[in-house]
Amino acid sequence: xxxxxxxxxxxxxVEEREDPRIVEPTDAVIRLSAACVCGSDLWPYRGIxxxxxxxxxxxxxxxxxxxxxxxxxxxxxxxxxxxxxxASDNTCEICxxxxxxxxxxxxxxxxxGSQAEFLRVPLADGTLVATPEIPPDDLVPGLLTAxxxxxxxxxxxxxxxxxxxxxxxxxxxxxxxxxxxxxxxQLGAERIIAMSRHEPRQKLALEYGATDIVTERGDEGVAxxxxxxxxxxxxxxxxxxxxQESMMQAIRATRPGGHxxxxxxxxxxxxxxxxxxxxxxxxxxxxxxxxxFLPELIDLVLRREIDxxxxxxxxxxxxxxxxxxxxxxxxxxxKALLRP
Amino acid sequence: xxxxxxxxxxxxxVEEREDPRIVEPTDAVIRLSAACVCGSDLWPYRGIxxxxxxxxxxxxxxxxxxxxxxxxxxxxxxxxxxxxxxASDNTCEICxxxxxxxxxxxxxxxxxGSQAEFLRVPLADGTLVATPEIPPDDLVPGLLTAxxxxxxxxxxxxxxxxxxxxxxxxxxxxxxxxxxxxxxxQLGAERIIAMSRHEPRQKLALEYGATDIVTERGDEGVAxxxxxxxxxxxxxxxxxxxxQESMMQAIRATRPGGHxxxxxxxxxxxxxxxxxxxxxxxxxxxxxxxxxFLPELIDLVLRREIDxxxxxxxxxxxxxxxxxxxxxxxxxxxKALLRP
Numbered sequence: 208x209x210x211x212x213x214x215x216x217x218x219x220x221v222e223e224r225e226d227p228r229i230v231e232p233t234d235a236v237i238r239l240s241a242a243c244v245c246g247s248d249l250w251p252y253r254g255i256x257x258x259x260x261x262x263x264x265x266x267x268x269x270x271x272x273x274x275x276x277x278x279x280x281x282x283x284x285x286x287x288x289x290x291x292x293x294a295s296d297n298t299c300e301i302c303x304x305x306x307x308x309x310x311x312x313x314x315x316x317x318x319x320g321s322q323a324e325f326l327r328v329p330l331a332d333g334t335l336v337a338t339p340e341i342p343p344d345d346l347v348p349g350l351l352t353a354x355x356x357x358x359x360x361x362x363x364x365x366x367x368x369x370x371x372x373x374x375x376x377x378x379x380x381x382x383x384x385x386x387x388x389x390x391x392x393q394l395g396a397e398r399i400i401a402m403s404r405h406e407p408r409q410k411l412a413l414e415y416g417a418t419d420i421v422t423e424r425g426d427e428g429v430a431x432x433x434x435x436x437x438x439x440x441x442x443x444x445x446x447x448x449x450x451q452e453s454m455m456q457a458i459r460a461t462r463p464g465g466h467x468x469x470x471x472x473x474x475x476x477x478x479x480x481x482x483x484x485x486x487x488x489x490x491x492x493x494x495x496x497x498x499x500f501l502p503e504l505i506d507l508v509l510r511r512e513i514d515x516x517x518x519x520x521x522x523x524x525x526x527x528x529x530x531x532x533x534x535x536x537x538x539x540x541x542k543a544l545l546r547p
Numbered sequence: 548x549x550x551x552x553x554x555x556x557x558x559x560x561v562e563e564r565e566d567p568r569i570v571e572p573t574d575a576v577i578r579l580s581a582a583c584v585c586g587s588d589l590w591p592y593r594g595i596x597x598x599x600x601x602x603x604x605x606x607x608x609x610x611x612x613x614x615x616x617x618x619x620x621x622x623x624x625x626x627x628x629x630x631x632x633x634a635s636d637n638t639c640e641i642c643x644x645x646x647x648x649x650x651x652x653x654x655x656x657x658x659x660g661s662q663a664e665f666l667r668v669p670l671a672d673g674t675l676v677a678t679p680e681i682p683p684d685d686l687v688p689g690l691l692t693a694x695x696x697x698x699x700x701x702x703x704x705x706x707x708x709x710x711x712x713x714x715x716x717x718x719x720x721x722x723x724x725x726x727x728x729x730x731x732x733q734l735g736a737e738r739i740i741a742m743s744r745h746e747p748r749q750k751l752a753l754e755y756g757a758t759d760i761v762t763e764r765g766d767e768g769v770a771x772x773x774x775x776x777x778x779x780x781x782x783x784x785x786x787x788x789x790x791q792e793s794m795m796q797a798i799r800a801t802r803p804g805g806h807x808x809x810x811x812x813x814x815x816x817x818x819x820x821x822x823x824x825x826x827x828x829x830x831x832x833x834x835x836x837x838x839x840f841l842p843e844l845i846d847l848v849l850r851r852e853i854d855x856x857x858x859x860x861x862x863x864x865x866x867x868x869x870x871x872x873x874x875x876x877x878x879x880x881x882k883a884l885l886r887p
Contacts, residue, residue: 306803439640475820481816484832490830490831
């Protein structure tokens with residue numbers, strides 16, 4: 208089959224890979240309907256995460272089940288499925304507490320590579336959620352977002368305790384930040400302050416429910432948030448970047464007793480203990496347990512109550528994956544869809 | 548009046564200080580029934596926090612109201628009162644959310660110095676809670692703990708989501724850690740693992756409700772907690788030290804999705820972002836909003852349902868404050884009571 212392989216920083220190729228097959232009786236193999244490029248794929252693409260030899264890429268996926276292992280009970284060939292970027296058994300104590308991305312048997316889907324024609328999904332019963340029927344084509348991008356980027360924005364909003372009466376600051380205007388705005392709105396937040404200096408992203412943020420735009424960053428951005436909140440800071444902040452600056456911006460923009468939900472994969476971040484102590488914020492985040500939210504998110508997309516697929520502003524055939532990476536790296540594209 | 552003054556690291560003196568008087572119409576002046584030495588007083592005593600000239604010491608207090616300012620409504624002369632180590636208006640939005648120690652008008656009591664005969668308490672209406680009558684002498688130490696050390700242990704247990712069905716690890720066997728054990732028990736925790744290698748403290752931890760004692764520290768301590776929790780880690784951890792080692796021990800001892808309540812005043816702590824991200828814990832702490840809990844804690848002490856005053860294993864007249872500091876510094880005493 209054809210699949211995306213990263214050979215070195217900046218060197219993305221679409222090439223022949225071995226067809227995936229059932230290895231464990233709990234596996235499924237799916238034929239991908241769509242895949243996409245994640246902000247976190249840019250870390251190795253930019254050489255910030257080390258690239259150890261040729262690596263299959265991609266961990267977001269929707270598709271149709273081709274084949275299942277002997278022990279798979281909840282999905283069957285022919286069904287359209289959405290899965291999380293971490294495979295999970297969904298039965299262990301950690302999964303039952305809602306943290307499937309820290310499942311004791313978790314498998315990162317990145318190593319399997321969903322930017323391809325087919326994908327092996329371990330622990331299929333615990334990982335995949337089937338839609339009631341094959342969805343219309345125009346909903347495929349939205350369903351694909353549930354696999355990671357929407358699930359991640361949603362988790363951030365939940366971790367930030369976004370809800371009625373709350374003012375939520377969103378740090379980061381990538382696809383996760385934008386879907387954090389959508390999630391905060393959906394969860395009932397009263398006021399949503401998107402921090403963005405890119406006009407097309409500001410526009411989408413406003414359409415997704417942002418009530419205010421702050422273009423300043425760092426200390427100035429924090430000062431603007433305080434101006435907008437009687438000097439107290441936001442009740443909630445969503446952090447969707449993962450740098451030292453963005454983390455400190457989120458913490459400092461939040462009032463004492465408020466909640467910071469952080470989902471940007473942290474790189475070279477060191478949180479100063481004394482400042483965190485006196486900030487009095489609640490801090491929670493990490494790899495989003497997307498599986499917890501999948502049934503609800505799939506339902507919202509199928510009922511057309513939300514339209515998260517609009518974050519895809521580039522739609523390319525899989526063979527042009529290198530263009531997709533380049534456009535996202537240069538911030539010309541918010542998020543790129545790949546069609547196998 | 549007589550009061551404790553720190554002149555330089557290790558140099559604690561009891562000397563004549565000016566009598567406090569009403570400065571603002573919202574002030575009260577109280578005659579102290581008892582004061583005590585806090586673990587945090589040892590930071591400047593040890594020279595870890597800088598000592599800028601002679602400093603009055605102490606921020607924990609119970610006493611009888613001597614005089615109130617013209618605007619004070621809720622306490623009156625002759626009443627026995629317990630107050631928080633941060634004065635707060637208890638009416639601002641931050642206070643109403645339960646974070647009185649970050650009140651927009653907060654005043655740290657440390658600068659006023661409660662290790663003395665009298666104390667000025669700013670924002671008396673928002674800071675002090677009166678008991679229904681003058682309490683019996685034997686309950687004074689317990690009521691004094693509510694002012695900080697019990698309130699802090701309680702906040703840590705609340706922040707750690709200690710409760711029914713939970714396993715709680717307690718890092719730190721000082722008075723706060725021990726009262727964290729008591730708090731976790733009171734909040735209904737099923738299993739409480741006290742990390743301590745000091746026999747008298749282990750004994751008190753067990754009497755306060757600890758079910759297990761772990762003597763190992765650092766990575767070995769974490770491994771022991773995992774052994775005791777099916778390899779998953781505790782649901783909750785209380786951090787009551789404030790060092791890099793103790794913070795990491797608390798985070799690593801907690802399972803994904805669990806809660807770390809940290810109340811040790813952090814010194815030279817830098818939390819590694821990537822490890823925190825993948826730990827999946829909730830992190831919350833800071834200076835305890837004792838005022839939130841005072842009514843409940845006072846009530847528990849007066850009804851003799853808890854006996855937090857047992858953390859005082861040294862009871863000295865105020866004039867012997869230097870001995871009290873020395874004993875705590877050398878870990879010969881858990882906590883020292885001072886009688887003016």
